[in-house]
Amino acid sequence: MKRFLLDRIDRLRDHLASQRPLFTPQGNDGSAELNWLPLTRETPPTATGRPRLPTCPAKQFFFPEREILFRFDGNDFKETLPKPTPQILFGVRSCDLCAIAYQDRFFQQDPYYQARRRATLLVGIDCQIPCDGGFCPTVDAGPFVRDGMADLVCHQQQDEGWLLMAQSAEGEALLRGLDLKAAETSRIDQRTRAQQQVIARFPPATHIETGIQRINRAEVPAGQWQALGLQCLACSGCTSLCPTCSCFTSYDRPAADGFERERCWDSCLYDAFQREASGHNPSATAGQRVERFWFHKFSDEYAKTFGRYGCTGCGRCEKTCPGVIGVHSVMKSISAAP
Template sequence: MKTITPDRLDQFFSSLEPVWELRLPILLPDGTRVIGSLNDGPLALHGGAVSGKPTAAFFPQQSTLFTVTDGAMQEPPPADRPLFIVGFPPRDLACLRFIDRFFADGWRDDLYFRLRQRATVAGLSGYCGPGGSLISPAGGDCDLEFFWDRSNWLVTAYSETGRKIIAGLPETATPEAAELFLQVPAEFPDKNETLIRHASELLRTNRVPESFWAEIGDRCIACTGCNLACPTCTCFGVQDWRSAKKTERSRMWDSCQLDGFMREAGGHNPLGSEAERTRRRIHHKLAADPQKWGEISCFLCGRCDAVCPTGIGIIAVARELVARFR
């Protein structure tokens, strides 16, 4: 296990820039924390999960699929340098693992893997959660992991690339520090975990009446933020922009909370009411995905609850649902 002192972090990351395109947790001018470039704000590793889905690095809100100019098709050029992304707490790593499976299944999503395959991902854990709270280490699911022990960053590599990146760092000063990393339970039990499993169980056993979804749907303003902030939401729409000489096809994040998402050309819509769309949003994560993928696809990152203007993110809905129908 390696170690790095906080004062050497900037220098360490800068030294990687010739090879990697760096994306790190940064603090933007108004205090918003995101994964971004150091040109946009200072490094901000503390504070837990950043706002905005970290998986956007591989699946941006909008991306060009190809352009056709005078009959010749061109794909976007590959990036100059592969991505090196720091800032995935274990829950975000779980999200990434989930969408890696999703995008690889059946036809493989070339656009996603063009960015994902070359990328190096670093986890973030230790006493760097909100207010200095503990984030348990992931212990894998990434190339390397940074663990804040309240004085230094302990760094462990899980892949060959990870080992190469941290090769030049000194070994951990004290065995106690390394011990601390290992001692922290790998599981992260929390009450939301229990809650979401309970909600999933209620849905799968069909114990939630339609009237509940009508009530929640009444509070949905169709902002689509829940989907756009969710690291495991993968739906996208496709558009063509045509001008005299060029056609550009791109894709953008879509949302199952929109009427147009499922509306058929003739106008019929199997998800034609807010109640049905809201039901689908929660069902998909808590009932359909466990059936298809063997796991609930909400990893409790809290982003949909944070962006929802009316308080009906998945954790809030699960809480109401469990309180009323358990």
């Protein structure tokens, strides 16, 4: 792994964009939103200071909301495997990078996902200030980019300039032609110390820690899940924005010359997600579905399979939930239970 000193982060951005299509969070049409969009001449400089997460995580780049799996013309099945052109995601935060690593495991055998994933180079940025609602340190997902999660990692140094770390051969290769100085080894220690200072600035997350314990000890009474379930409108917002949520369904739809099978994002908060043909539903009530969702996010059982919890502390569910049962609300509620 090589380390360099970089004066301006957008010198790197421009250099990479000259080689491959590059996507980075920005407001479309100069709006106050933050979406993953292609770099254009109008794209503002990469923001520093208090980080804001893009509204949606990067998962749709690899696991699109809707995707044709194959076509059938009445006689033959036609393959529709993607043949993506190489691309770069620039400015991915640590929580979202951990989520990509999580989905890499989930979709290990999925050729559609893997084709897109292999064509994509990830450039991470360390978060220097806690973001609003984020709690990545509590779930071991940030604030600094973990080793091996990105091809290139950018770290804004306290004195000045950036520390640029190449974590893959492909990442390093793309730096060719960029005028960079090698960074001293001491910079790594400085970065480690800087992360401790950033972590100290996060508000306490004891409700998350206690909530995780209660979930794993099965200490949350069913009545409390029912009360929380009453607030679940089954909108699918949390699962749409959760960077690790990967459930999908598929359905056949008529196409020009026969049928095509499309797979699309699903949501376990829908009544029919688990409903069986007989009408029987293992998660028949909204309370059971809400419980199941949070169990998947915080259970030690799943952590064994995926090497981490299914929550990366981004806080998007809290912001998008119309029923006020995102992660902070739920964990506060269940950690306060007797």
